[in-house]
Amino acid sequence: MTQTGGLRFKLNNGIEIPAIGLGTWQSKAGEVEAAVSYAIKEVGYRSIDCAWAYGNEKEVGEGIRASGVPRSEIFLTSKVWGTWHTRVEECLDQTLANLGTDYLDLYLVHWPVPLNPNGNHPVFPTLPNGKRDVHHEWDLKDTWKQMEAVLQKGKVKSIGVSNFSEKKLEEILPTAEVIPAVNQLELHVYNPQHNLVAYTKSKGIVPQAYSPLGSTNSPLLADDLVVEIASKHSLQPADVLLGYLIAKGIVVLPKSVTPARIASNFTGALAGAEKLSPADVEQLDGRAASGKQKRFITPPWPVDLGFEHWPALNLL
Numbered sequence: 442m443t444q445t446g447g448l449r450f451k452l453n454n455g456i457e458i459p460a461i462g463l464g465t466w467q468s469k470a471g472e473v474e475a476a477v478s479y480a481i482k483e484v485g486y487r488s489i490d491c492a493w494a495y496g497n498e499k500e501v502g503e504g505i506r507a508s509g510v511p512r513s514e515i516f517l518t519s520k521v522w523g524t525w526h527t528r529v530e531e532c533l534d535q536t537l538a539n540l541g542t543d544y545l546d547l548y549l550v551h552w553p554v555p556l557n558p559n560g561n562h563p564v565f566p567t568l569p570n571g572k573r574d575v576h577h578e579w580d581l582k583d584t585w586k587q588m589e590a591v592l593q594k595g596k597v598k599s600i601g602v603s604n605f606s607e608k609k610l611e612e613i614l615p616t617a618e619v620i621p622a623v624n625q626l627e628l629h630v631y632n633p634q635h636n637l638v639a640y641t642k643s644k645g646i647v648p649q650a651y652s653p654l655g656s657t658n659s660p661l662l663a664d665d666l667v668v669e670i671a672s673k674h675s676l677q678p679a680d681v682l683l684g685y686l687i688a689k690g691i692v693v694l695p696k697s698v699t700p701a702r703i704a705s706n707f708t709g710a711l712a713g714a715e716k717l718s719p720a721d722v723e724q725l726d727g728r729a730a731s732g733k734q735k736r737f738i739t740p741p742w743p744v745d746l747g748f749e750h751w752p753a754l755n756l757l
Contacts, residue, residue, distance in 0.1 A: 448711060450692060452622040453645040456599055458547070459516055460687050461710050462488030463703065464651060464696030466495055473497045476698040477504025481515065484704045490625075490651075490694045491540065492520040492551055493532055494564055498539035506541065518547040520603055521588070523556035524563060526579055529587035533596060548597040549625055550588065553609040554742050555579040572743045585613040592619060601625070603651075607640045608747025614644065625649040628691060629661055630682060630728045631735040632750065638691070649692040654682050654706075656737040666728060674716040677709055684713015685725045 449457040463480045465473060480486040481504070491501050498519065505515060517540065525532035537543060555576040560566020566574035588600045601623030602610070614620070624641045628634060628650035641648050655661040662678045671681045683693045687710055695706040729735075739752050 448687075450647055450690065452599055452647055453620055454599055454622055456546070456622070458623070458647065458692060459486070459488035460692055460714075461683070461707055462486065462490045462516070462518070462649075462692065462694045464490045464694040465497060465501055466490075466492065466651070466696055469698070470497060470500065472698040473500035474504040474507060476700075476703060477501050478507040479700050480703050480707075481505065481508035481510050483700075484707050486703075486707060487514060488516040488518070488692075488694075490518045491536070492522070492549075493525070493536050494520070494522040494551060498536055502540035502542065512542055516546045517542065518549065519545055520549040520551035521584075522551050522564065523554050523576075524558050524560070524566065526550075526555035526576065526581075526584040526587075527558050529584065530591050530594075530596070533591055537596070544595065545597045547599045547601060547623060548588065548591065549601045549603045549623065550581075550584055550605070552604045552740075552742070553581055553602070553606075553612070553746065554744055555581070555584065573741065575742070575744055581609065581612045582616045585617055589617075589619050599623070601646070603649075604746070606747035607637055608745075610640075610644070610646075620644060621646050623647050623649050623692070625651055625694070627652050627736060627738045628686060629653050629655055630664065630667065630685060630725050631655065631661060631733050632737075633726060633729050634749070635726070636749070638689075642690070647692060648690070649694060650686050651694050652696075652737055653686055653693045654679055654695055659737070660735075664728065664733070666724060670717070670721050670724070674713075674721075676713055676716060677705065679706060680709030680713035681717065681721075681725075682713075683710035684715070684717050685722060687711075687714040688717050688722055 448460045519536045521532045557574040560574040599622040601621040603625035
């Protein structure tokens with residue numbers, strides 16, 4: 442994986458992706474447009490990460506237009522939701538209409554969990570017992586074939602996956618004509634997923650990190666080792682957390698609607714990546730194994746996703 446253009450990584454199809462993007466998950470209505478516009482116009486972000494399921498893509502599109510920066514200069518990502526695995530292009534068309542664009546730079550399978558497209562809810566269909574209504578008869582490799590079809594049509598420039606373990610990747614790779622460009626995962630110092638990241642890279646797939654700073658009131662920012670390394674290099678803890686991932690060749694997608702935080706995440710990530718030493722990275726690599734291992738995002742999918750450190754579920 443080659444870092445080029447100062448702060449970009451090269452995907453397996455030759456396209457370059459910014460190493461820092463603005464995440465829009467959980468960004469509330471009335472806040473997203475201003476956050477996206479500010480990030481692009483005032484700070485210099487050139488990558489925005491969206492998803493159909495976030496329900497805010499119209500505002501994201503408005504923010505992009507309000508920034509005044511040409512669409513061609515922005516790397517735009519979205520994701521097909523589980524209830525649309527059988528109808529990938531239909532979901533994509535909704536996203537394109539909402540964003541007000543005729544193509545995406547990257548389109549991802551949001552979760553490797555097909556959901557009942559005719560269930561009792563458009564996003565989270567459930568069974569009478571309250572569990573998620575999974576479409577068990579649908580094969581992930583058929584979702585991927587539809588992803589390849591929209592790529593062939595030119596509606597997207599790159600395709601990839603999100604929340605795919607090695608086990609789930611192996612369900613699509615044997616029949617894939619196009620290798621995923623990206624695997625977007627929960628990655629941070631408390632959930633580094635070293636084995637999965639190494640496997641992902643071995644297949645030529647770039648890892649992306651969502652929730653790289655953890656969650657609201659995250660313990661990562663107060664971790665004593667993170668704080669110590671930050672102090673040593675005159676950095677903020679967030680700079681260390683983001684820079685650590687970039688130094689490892691991982692795209693980071695911090696999310697915020699606060700202008701000061703949007704700006705500091707962008708500049709701090711670069712500073713962190715530049716200042717951290719190999720010894721710092723090695724220390725941070727061992728943080729989870731020292732007893733700090735923790736995930737923040739664990740939806741109650743009633744299927745075995747194949748991840749390490751995933752809560753045990755009653756699958757029956």
